[in-house]
Amino acid sequence: MASSTCFHSALVDLQFLENISPYYYMVYYELLSDGIRKLRTFHLYARKWGNNDDVTLGALLVRIEDAVSKIAQEFHPICLILEDENEASTEILKQADGHDHLDDFSSFTEEINQWYINFADCSGLSCSPDRDELVEFMDSLLDKPMYNNFYLFSYDAESEVLVELHEALEEKLRFLKNFIWFTKLQDIDCRHLGHLFTHIKSVAINAAHIYYTYQFINYDYNRMEMQFKISGLLKRVKPTDPQDDEIYIQVLNASILSRQSHTVMLEMDKHILDEFVDSLLSNLWEIITSGSFPMFLMKDRLQILYEELRFLRTHLKEQADNFDKKLGNLIGVVVCDAGLVIFSLFLDAIEDGLAKEMDRVLFDLLESIKLIRAKVALKSPQGSTIFNFPKVDELGFIDFLLENLTELKSCEAGSVALAKHQIHTIQEELVFLRPFLGKIKELHTEQEDLEGIWNRVVELAYTTEFFIDSLVIGDILDSSPTSLDSIIEEIKIIKLDALKIMTREGLDIKEKKVTKRSYHLPFEKSMPTIKDDIVGLDDEATSIMDRLKRGAQQLQIVAIVGMPGIGKTTLAKRIYNDASIMSHFHIRAWCCISQVYDKKNLLLEILTYIFGKLSDKHFKMSEENLALELYRSLKRNRYLIVLDDVWDIDAWNSLEASFPNDGNGSRIIVTSRHLDVAPKDKLDQEPHLLRQLTDDESWKLLKAKLFPGDDWPPTLCEVGVQIVERCKGLPLTIVILAGILATMEQDGWKEVLEHLSSSTVSGTQQCKNMLDLSYRHLPDKLKPCLLYFGAFPEDQELTTKKLTWLWIAEGFVCQTQSKSLEDKAKDYLMHLVSRSLVMVAKQSSTGGVKTCRIHDLLHEFCVEKAKEERFFQLLKGYDELSGFNEPHNLRRLCIYSRQDHFKESRLFCPRVRCLLFFDRGYGAQRFNLSFFIRIFKLVRVLDFSQIFLGFTFPSEIGLLVHLRYLAVRGRIYSIPSSIANLWNLETFIVESFEDVVLPDTIWNLKKLRHLEIKNGSLACLASFSFLKDNLDGSAELCNMDTFSIALLSWQNQEKIMRKFPNIRKLKAKILEDGASAGESNKILVLDYLSQLESLQISPFKKYGTQCEIDFCFSLNIRKLTLSGFCLPWCKISAIGNLPNLEVLKLIDNAFMGDIWNMEEPGQFTKVSFLKLASLGIVKWIASESEDHFPRLVKLVLESCTCLEEVPSCFGDISTLQIIEVSDCSDSATSSVMQIQEEQVSMGNELKVLVSSSNRSSN
DSSP: OOOHHHHHHHHHHHHHHHHHHHHHHHHHHHHOOOOOOOOHHHHHHHHHSSSSOHHHHHHHHHHHHHHHHHHHHHHHHHHHHHHHSSSSHHHHHTTOOHHHHHHHTTTHHHHHHHHHHHHHHHTTSSSOOOOHHHHHHHHHHHOOOOOGGGGGSHHHHHHHHHHHHHHHHHHHHHHHHHHHHHHHHOOOOOGGOHHHHHHHHHHHHHHHHHHHIIIIITOOOOOHHHHHHHHHHHHHHSOSSSSHHHHHHHHHHHHHHHHHHHHHOOOOOOHHHHHHHHHHHHHHHHHHHHTTTTTTTTHHHHHHHHHHHHHHHHHHHTTSSSSSSHHHHHHHHHHHHHHHHHHHHHHOOOOHHHHHHHHHHHHHHHHHHHHHHHHHHHOOOOOOOOOOSSSSSHHHHHHHHHHHHHHTOOOOOHEEEEEEEHHHHHHHHHHHHHHHHHHHHHHHHHHHHHHHHHHHHHHHHHHHHHHHHHHHTOOTTTTTTHHHHHHHHHHHHHHHHHHHHHHOOOOOOBBBOEEEEEOOOOOOOOOOOOOOOOOSSHHHHHHHHHHHHOSSSSOOOEEEOOOOOHEEEEEHHHTOOOOOHHHHHSSEEEEESSOOHHHHHHHHHHHHHHHSSHHHHHSSHHHHHHHHHHHHHHHSSOOOEEEEESSSSHHHHHGGGOOOOSSSSOEEEEEEEEEEEEOOGGGGSEEEEEEOOHHHHHHHHHHHHHHSOOOOGGGGHHHHHHHHHHTTTTTTHHHHHHHHHBBOOGGGGGHHHSSSSSSOOOHHHHHHHHHHHHOOOOOOOOGHHHGGGSSSOTEEEEEEHHHHHHHHHOSOOOOOSSOHHHHHHHHHHHHHHHHSSSSSEEOTTTTTTEEEOHHHHHHHHHHHHHTTSSSSSEEEEHHHHOOOOTTOOEEEEEEEEEEHHHHHHTTOOOOOEEEEEETOOOOOOOOOHHHHHHTTTSSSSSEEEEEOOOSOOOGGEEEEOOEHHHEEEEOOOOGGGGGGTTOOOEEEEEHHHHEEEEOHHHHHHHOOOEEEEEESSSSSOEEEEOOSSSTTTSSSTTOOOOOEEEEEETTEEEEEEOOOOTTOOOEEEEOOOOTTTOOOOOEOOEEEEEEEOEEEEEEETTOOOOEEEEEEETTTOOOOEEOOEEEEEEHHHHHHTTTTTTEEEESSSEEEEEEEEEEESSSSOOOOOEEEEEEEOEEEEEEEESOSSSTTTTEEEEEEETTOOOOOOGGTHHHHHEEEESSHHHHHHHHHHHHHHHHHHHOOEEEEEEEEEEOOOO
């Protein structure tokens, strides 16, 4: 009919405008679309079930049709114009800026509201609705429900409740709609369904009224009243009233009877079947996660049903265009039977007489699904799944399992305590078999019986871990064929088979001919130096820098284009960090685009370079406001922005508006594999096609990697020349190959040469071949560490801290007596760096690796290899999430998606041990973890640092007792006492905008190693605080290694810190409470922390007030950061005499006074890094005759605006390599330049970098 056509046409055009418009217009069009949907729903109900003879109602419907038709007529021509232009024009969009349309909608408000009240009052009295008409009405009602627009008001704890209620209402409405389809699938006579349809119509009209009330009457509508209304409506869906309940039971009884007497109706729209399966999954998910099902239906059978229905849904979607009708009939029968079981459970409608029948139905449908699986497998075999456990470092996993079994001996959990003898037996047998497996690995044998035993032991080890960990949480499935006795029986059989082989005379083991390689990791001999070996391409760098600094004053793009691995990013970084470039541009920023990107995250990344650290307001900004913020920050500044790894022109189009063109010589560098990633009119000239290295440059690079500072051995010259020739001038191939050769005996180089492809293979494929070869030459212990990089988004910089903590939690790092787990993990990372597999992105102040990344080709390799080796599964976006059929033994899951898509996907992976989540939109709406906790009970590593948990830390997390690594985000104020249940927890990270109170039970976490709070805002430096009670009686946390940030009261700080006797890194704020505020000459004593190496400390007080305090530091401290104490400079001697101090940072008025006179000799003898920032110092005096900072390598001066000069004696420090000066006086900068001249005269190449955040072009 014409009236429905106008609604459809208007919505189609508005959706088009939403997709192409800037944020401001998009929100307007979205509001307009929502308004039309709500009017359509009212219009639909009134036309179908209203009083057609009512003149007033008829006139209202005509006015609504006219208003919507007016929108369609106005916007459709504009859409046609914009379709031709393929982009949104602001001038054209202004023509569609008709806010008066929303005013027109508001004019209907009072009338529609009153009619909804009338409809609701009469809904139970009118005749029974037609089934198809009722579904049509509910489809309209469920088309983008109202709670999606909750960002329009401030989001708070009260809003969270309302959002959850709306989500629940939507789920229940979908249930009702699909229950109607269930009656059609079962071919139940509509004459028996009158009461049901009338009941559903009544619920639906009340829901429509609620939606309309919120949309048009008042966005600030009384929330308590709305909560009350929705809660009442939810009770009507799953009725408590016996009369309503009887309606559903009658339908289910009729369904059972019809099931026995007829064939299910299947000739229907396949889309309906898809949607019906989705609804069943939703209802079954709620049943499983709530635990609300009868005892006779075993939990594991419902879990199996859930997995099988996900399989059916995926199959239906995959076969959309080639649907097998015969198989479809069987699927239809299964789906109907599943509906019968699930709806019966969902409605608590299984009576005693039906229980046996329902159990039989469930058994039959599971058998039918097995048949469907078999038929699908015949059509599209997926290969053998005999061994479906991870195939990476299996021996490492067995060692990790043995450590865990040892720890379980002290576990007092009831189920484990009863099984200690059996667990001990399993451990003994695995300990016996472990050397035998090591021998098999050492021999590199392909002998079938040895490989068979290897696979059997590894599979048994994984089965043992799963069973015992399930035992710990009391979650052993009733029908599980596995038991501890069966595991012991199997392992004894394997042991007998192994003994036969071990004692067998004349054992014929066919060994592979393998190249000898060093299994001693090079860092055990000497740590590799961290520096970029940039060889060659000097002419390329000079050419590009000339284009950046000269040419037109208009904003221009300089494009660097070339194949993967040719060195585009390396060259861009070399240019970006060049001293002449740094001084020429006022602002520089670097942004990695990659194939998959989110515009908001890109804007945040660029702004981070400009501001250093972003505030809470930035993360709350819309894309449009962030784009405007970036524009304002760059305005009137000469800037250089690097857009690295761009794949298409869309990336530039989305960011272009944020880059002002002030005619001051600003530039954009774009690196890409493709030529057409930037508009030609924006390019300064043709893209710079990066050449390959010459043979001479390739030789120099290979030599720099293998023999830095030494001559090339003559005996290797010939093979070296051949290697260089076959590397084809690709830097990535050369450095990866050098990493392989560096760990091999030199007589094995020729074998490596044989792996290098001939000239017929492309450069990209050559790189991939080298990556595969390098991976195969890695020690097994390092393979999982390398593959783990693939779990993170491409081009992401990873902090060493996070990466190594994850490795430790996963069990990749071996425990040794000589080194801590953290130091051992850093050794693993350095080994990967030494092989040129991992690139150092930022160095720490101590010279180590602060952040790192891998090349995008290596990232691609890691993802592919991880999938091949069943190491982890990567899922991107809602389609992959919803269509994913979970492998039975999925170990690790990495998700790149929006948090709402993750929730809606209802993934069911009960065996997953690691979940890493990366939110593309960095969601700000609360995420309810309750469903997750009930399913993923065995998870060991959980990174939800990009999921917003809201205002309350979920106490249910205490059920995840296997957690070793937990990272969460939210506006959290306290941690519940249930955290003590996580007795395995090693790393606990909270990102919060508030101070977080830790419970008394925190002292029960004996394994805790890292406790960190990350700040979500600059305005509030969040910290952990402790309850004061029970400090005397609480236990020590002897494994604590890192604590950041602790809020310590002066009165209790020593009591608390003595709880961490072995802590190595501490970041703390000292709070002067009432008892200590008036005291003078206080002494902060920390010398009892004998292992403390890194300390960052500040007072929690009014800014600028002086602290009356002295320090007594641990003599072991290597890194010290002080801020905000406002101490007199005379007290710095306590720091200068620290014998092991290497890094010193004094920031934000750590010391106060005009003069720092370095009078005492022999101080700061080991300091290699010195940073002075935001200090009021005027004169810095040091005697020429004294040896001050004799080992200084780097000096950083930042925002010391009053400082007149740097002591000239710094010109005599032979170790000094770099001085960075930012926002300091001209005289201080001049003194640094003089020091540089003196260093150069001595033959030293001192690098000086000068920058200012306040500079702008004229």
